[in-house]
Amino acid sequence: MISVDEAQARLLALVTPLPPVERDLMQAVRHYLHAPLMAMRTQPAADLSAMDGYAIAVQDFPGPWRVIGESAAGHPFAGDLQRGEAVRIFTGAYVPQNADSVLIQENAARDGDMLNATLDHPPVFGANIRRLGGDFHAGDAVLPKGTYLDAGAIAVAAMAGHGRLMVGGVPRIAIAATGDELVPAGSAIGPAQIPCSNSPMLQAMLAGLPCDVRDAGILLDDLTALETSLSALCEQVDIIVTTGGASVGDHDLVQTALMNIGAQMDFWKVAMRPGKPLMAGKVGNTVVLGLPGNPSSAFVTAFLFLLPLIRHMAGCNAPLPAYFEAATFTDLPAGGERAEYMRATVEGGHITPFLSQDSGLTRTLSQANALLVQQPNVPPRAKGSVVQYMPLS
Numbered sequence: 001m002i003s004v005d006e007a008q009a010r011l012l013a014l015v016t017p018l019p020p021v022e023r024d025l026m027q028a029v030r031h032y033l034h035a036p037l038m039a040m041r042t043q044p045a046a047d048l049s050a051m052d053g054y055a056i057a058v059q060d061f062p063g064p065w066r067v068i069g070e071s072a073a074g075h076p077f078a079g080d081l082q083r084g085e086a087v088r089i090f091t092g093a094y095v096p097q098n099a100d101s102v103l104i105q106e107n108a109a110r111d112g113d114m115l116n117a118t119l120d121h122p123p124v125f126g127a128n129i130r131r132l133g134g135d136f137h138a139g140d141a142v143l144p145k146g147t148y149l150d151a152g153a154i155a156v157a158a159m160a161g162h163g164r165l166m167v168g169g170v171p172r173i174a175i176a177a178t179g180d181e182l183v184p185a186g187s188a189i190g191p192a193q194i195p196c197s198n199s200p201m202l203q204a205m206l207a208g209l210p211c212d213v214r215d216a217g218i219l220l221d222d223l224t225a226l227e228t229s230l231s232a233l234c235e236q237v238d239i240i241v242t243t244g245g246a247s248v249g250d251h252d253l254v255q256t257a258l259m260n261i262g263a264q265m266d267f268w269k270v271a272m273r274p275g276k277p278l279m280a281g282k283v284g285n286t287v288v289l290g291l292p293g294n295p296s297s298a299f300v301t302a303f304l305f306l307l308p309l310i311r312h313m314a315g316c317n318a319p320l321p322a323y324f325e326a327a328t329f330t331d332l333p334a335g336g337e338r339a340e341y342m343r344a345t346v347e348g349g350h351i352t353p354f355l356s357q358d359s360g361l362t363r364t365l366s367q368a369n370a371l372l373v374q375q376p377n378v379p380p381r382a383k384g385s386v387v388q389y390m391p392l393s
Helices: 004-013 151-159 198-205 223-234 254-260 295-313 363-367
Strands: 021-024 053-056 065-071 085-089 101-104 108-111 114-117 141-143 164-167 172-178 212-219 239-243 264-268 279-283 286-291 324-328 339-347 350-353 370-374 386-391
Touching: 004 264, 004 279, 004 295, 053 065, 141 151, 172 198, 172 223, 198 212, 198 239, 198 295, 212 223, 223 239, 223 254, 223 279, 223 286, 239 295, 254 264, 254 279, 254 286, 286 295, 295 339, 295 363, 339 363, 339 386, 350 370
Parallel strands: 065 085, 172 212, 172 239, 239 286, 324 350
Antiparallel strands: 021 164, 053 085, 053 101, 065 114, 108 114, 264 279, 279 286, 324 386, 339 350, 339 370, 370 386
């Protein structure tokens, strides 16, 4: 068996990021930025008012000022302020030349064209003004390479003047469940049959990533049929994900089928719990990733291996899950020979693992928001000890 860290490194080394593609702004959502994004404009492009009020010079406080015009967003005041003058101004409007503060309207008393402050102290220099370039300047790198393009990143790209973006490529994924006992979710269940939960679960896990996913159905425990189906998939996708059939039983035929169609297996069996019978390799240019069949095992191994593989191929610079720390809300036993990834909940700086970590359970998957990481051979830890975890969001 190899460690989780070594297995992750070897899996990512099997592939290189896909060539970039150019997409419209909204089509780029949930992709990874291919190169640093440079601002094409300065934002704000001028000093702008942050509030509704009056543009003034602080040295004239407390007035009176004579209101000589108006500045609204998209309709700036054309002239310059002179001593004792003010301009009515609205949020987002250009600040006139020679004005150095905005007196908000709640602190102003106006009678016709005459204005006085109702404050007992002057506003600070620059009060309520968004300065030119306060967000960024033209030529600034506003987003680093590999940024995941969520709503905030799209807002920055748009404000920086971009309507199209170069993003990483989109891996093509086929998900195939294996096992004679499986039937599609929602189908009638016969004796000794169970619904196929792994395929819809994996598709849900991949929904936020830039990839094209196809459900390759349920493959029966028949060596010839497996070889035929897997060989055909290798011609169509970048990654084949199988669930089940990766262990050592008489009906675990996936690895044999893969090797019979020319797979070069890189590793099989990882020192982790759940998920020990994980395997990975390549058939030609297609990566094959064999996940265990038990739902929690499939979930944990997909989180630790499949998601990072897709992120890496799609251009993410940091594809592996991040570690955080929290205080355990329960005593923890000593670690075994394998790293353990315990379904848990994190709340208020404390983490609580579920009492049962049986890999066949699905209900805890709906309740967990973290994996508590128990490294091999760690000593017992008392309640309140600081432990590592990975958030599942």
